[in-house]
Amino acid sequence: MRRAHTVEQVRAAEADLMARLPEGTLMQRAATGLAVAISNFLGSTYGARVVLLIGSGDNGGDALYAGARLARRGAQVTAVLLSSKVHELGLQALKTSGGRVGSTDDIPTADLVVDGIVGIGGRPGLRPDALAAVQLAEQYDVPIVAVDTPSGVDVDTGETPEPHVNAALTVTFGTHKICHFIDPAATACGPVHLVDIGLDLPPAAVESLQAADIRNLYPVPHGESDKYSRGVLGLMVGSTQYPGAAVIAASGALGGPVGMVRYVGPDTVAEAVRAAHPEIVAGNGRVQAWAIGSGLGDELDIPLIRELLDAEEPVVLDADGLKALDDAGDHVDVLATPHAGELARLLDVDRATVEAERLKYARLAAERFDVTILLKGATTVIASPDGQVRVNLNATPWLATAGAGDVLAGLCGSLLAGGLSPLDAGSVGAYLHAAAANLASSSGPITAMSVAAALPEATRYLLRG
Numbered sequence: 001m002r003r004a005h006t007v008e009q010v011r012a013a014e015a016d017l018m019a020r021l022p023e024g025t026l027m028q029r030a031a032t033g034l035a036v037a038i039s040n041f042l043g044s045t046y047g048a049r050v051v052l053l054i055g056s057g058d059n060g061g062d063a064l065y066a067g068a069r070l071a072r073r074g075a076q077v078t079a080v081l082l083s084s085k086v087h088e089l090g091l092q093a094l095k096t097s098g099g100r101v102g103s104t105d106d107i108p109t110a111d112l113v114v115d116g117i118v119g120i121g122g123r124p125g126l127r128p129d130a131l132a133a134v135q136l137a138e139q140y141d142v143p144i145v146a147v148d149t150p151s152g153v154d155v156d157t158g159e160t161p162e163p164h165v166n167a168a169l170t171v172t173f174g175t176h177k178i179c180h181f182i183d184p185a186a187t188a189c190g191p192v193h194l195v196d197i198g199l200d201l202p203p204a205a206v207e208s209l210q211a212a213d214i215r216n217l218y219p220v221p222h223g224e225s226d227k228y229s230r231g232v233l234g235l236m237v238g239s240t241q242y243p244g245a246a247v248i249a250a251s252g253a254l255g256g257p258v259g260m261v262r263y264v265g266p267d268t269v270a271e272a273v274r275a276a277h278p279e280i281v282a283g284n285g286r287v288q289a290w291a292i293g294s295g296l297g298d299e300l301d302i303p304l305i306r307e308l309l310d311a312e313e314p315v316v317l318d319a320d321g322l323k324a325l326d327d328a329g330d331h332v333d334v335l336a337t338p339h340a341g342e343l344a345r346l347l348d349v350d351r352a353t354v355e356a357e358r359l360k361y362a363r364l365a366a367e368r369f370d371v372t373i374l375l376k377g378a379t380t381v382i383a384s385p386d387g388q389v390r391v392n393l394n395a396t397p398w399l400a401t402a403g404a405g406d407v408l409a410g411l412c413g414s415l416l417a418g419g420l421s422p423l424d425a426g427s428v429g430a431y432l433h434a435a436a437a438n439l440a441s442s443s444g445p446i447t448a449m450s451v452a453a454a455l456p457e458a459t460r461y462l463l464r465g
């Protein structure tokens with residue numbers, strides 16, 4: 001599992017550890033890891049032209065000490081000092097190692113710029129001279145490696161209200177920060193490399209489950225299992241207006257762990273579902289969970305959906321079905337799967353506002369509607385009403401294709417029917433949905449049906465370990 005902590009949590013853990021270690025040890029650990037990551041990024045360090053952008057704090061200190069190490073390995077390292085006050089010992093180390101102080105004129109010909117402007121002490125935005133330096137690097141296509149966090153982003157929320165660095169790589173220390181996981185800041189980080197500096201940390205603010213975690217959660221059948229004990233999923237999706245949604249959601253459900261799927265809806269749609277998937281039973285009956293809402297269009301029976309939301313069986317609520325959500329009642333067994341536009345409508349704000357503050361609005365909706373919210377997008381945020389937050393980061397942009405959300409709703413329903421909690425069903429569903437998309441795509445176009453078709457293989461890969 002990858003974990004992200006708040007700035008306050010990181011500062012407390014650092015203070016604890018620093019009290020037990022000789023002064024400067026943590027910064028040396030950070031700088032060593034940073035220098036190694038930069039060397040790997042460069043491929044060849046000897047002769048490489050590296051420009052360090054240095055702000056007033058310890059983030060600049062990390063960059064200066066790492067620059068000193070690179071200079072000792074033959075890099076031509078230049079520091080651009082963006083503040084009258086910089087980490088003095090770090091600057092001395094750089095100079096002693098053969099680095100020098102330069103100016104932004106060095107940026108256009110650099111192989112790499114290191115962003116040591118601000119880290120966890122930074123407020124959003126860049127001051128004019130820092131912004132000009134960053135823009136120069138962008139103009140000349142010089143890649144930027146961010147130290148700890150891309151300067152200018154909001155570290156604890158992942159919001160980017162002001163100009164910020166867009167990094168080709170971020171090297172962070174001790175633990176991930178929230179901005180590494182939550183968009184739009186997560187995208188500004190590029191790949192994130194974590195350097196262990198030995199911090200002892202409390203429970204995380206945000207988690208990102210990895211293959212081993214997903215494998216442990218997946219409901220695998222055993223010798224005693226039968227189709228009912230594996231779980232039966234009821235699908236109330238698709239309509240005469242959108243019959244395809246039912247076929248696609250059914251494919252997603254059958255690609256999950258469920259023992260049986262029942263389809264409940266118009267006869268003509270049921271025919272289409274059974275033609276595509278003869279193993280599906282049409283009509284009402286006992287189920288362990290419901291997936292409701294994808295492609296219901298205008299054929300939406302809100303009172304019926306509310307009855308199902310109030311019943312005992314857990315529910316995945318998607319697309320048009322989300323209109324049935326209200327903020328009265330106990331819905332802790334509900335996993336709601338909006339994209340940003342749908343969440344915006346639920347909360348009566350603009351879509352752009354939700355996109356800009358994804359963590360805030362996912363948490364707010366989970367609390368207000370007492371449901372687990374799975375907010376779809378390039379990165380997916382899953383927030384439960386008790387305050388837990390997970391993110392899924394492994395999706396490919398090729399997944400932004402019509403019907404992909406229907407596959408996810410069916411799959412998550414299947415996982416709920418298999419006995420997972422809404423938080424786990426959302427986490428496992430988002431992970432496997434993205435894994436299947438990666439498998440189906442291998443960097444080319446995909447359809448929703450091809451994603452669903454790749455689910456069994458993605459699951460096999462996962463379970464084999």
Ligand SMILES: NC(=O)C1=CN([C@@H]2O[C@H](COP(=O)(O)OP(=O)(O)OC[C@H]3O[C@@H](n4cnc5c(N)ncnc54)[C@H](O)[C@@H]3O)[C@@H](O)[C@H]2O)[C@@H](O)CC1
Pocket residue numbers: 014015018026027028030031055056057058059060062117118119120121122123124125126127147148149152173197
């Ligand atoms: N605390 C520790 O023990 C460790 C800290 N480390 C590094 O230290 C960093 C934190 O250092 P600091 O607490 O000195 O803080 P920063 O270096 O992140 O920021 C320093 C100062 O920059 C100024 N500032 C804030 N927002 C700004 C903006 N938008 N533009 C320009 N200046 C701005 C503020 O005066 C702030 O105090 C971490 O991100 C990490 O890189 C690492 O060396 C590991 C150990």
Ligand SMILES: Nc1ncnc2c1ncn2[C@@H]1O[C@H](COP(=O)(O)OP(=O)(O)O)[C@@H](O)[C@H]1O
Pocket residue numbers: 339375376377378379380395396397398399400401402403404405406407408433
């Ligand atoms: N840029 C992107 N990169 C990766 N995944 C994406 C991106 N945009 C959307 N997705 C994923 O694609 C799916 C789209 O679902 P949704 O918006 O409901 O579409 P539809 O209603 O057409 O099925 C979601 O799982 C979402 O997380």
Ligand SMILES: [K+]
Pocket residue numbers: 059115116117118119146147148149150151
């Ligand atoms: K930085």
